[in-house]
Amino acid sequence: MIHIKRFVDKVNLIEGKQGRDVVIPISDARGLRDELTKLLADNYELLQNKTTVEPVFQVEMNGGRF
Numbered sequence: 001m002i003h004i005k006r007f008v009d010k011v012n013l014i015e016g017k018q019g020r021d022v023v024i025p026i027s028d029a030r031g032l033r034d035e036l037t038k039l040l041a042d043n044y045e046l047l048q049n050k051t052t053v054e055p056v057f058q059v060e061m062n063g064g065r066f
Helices: 002-016 028-051
Strands: none
Touching: 002 028
């Protein structure tokens, strides 16, 4: 997550200076790509493994004095 944090920090810095472009080295870009890909893949996997839980109803029948 360090590359994502660095990217967010750079964008904040550029915004503070009224800049228009963010330039990052290719090594940082690769790290950012890898972290984003990992997060997306993990999220997709979690969504695919999500199972719906069916509600359970319990019914008791009492015949009383029958």
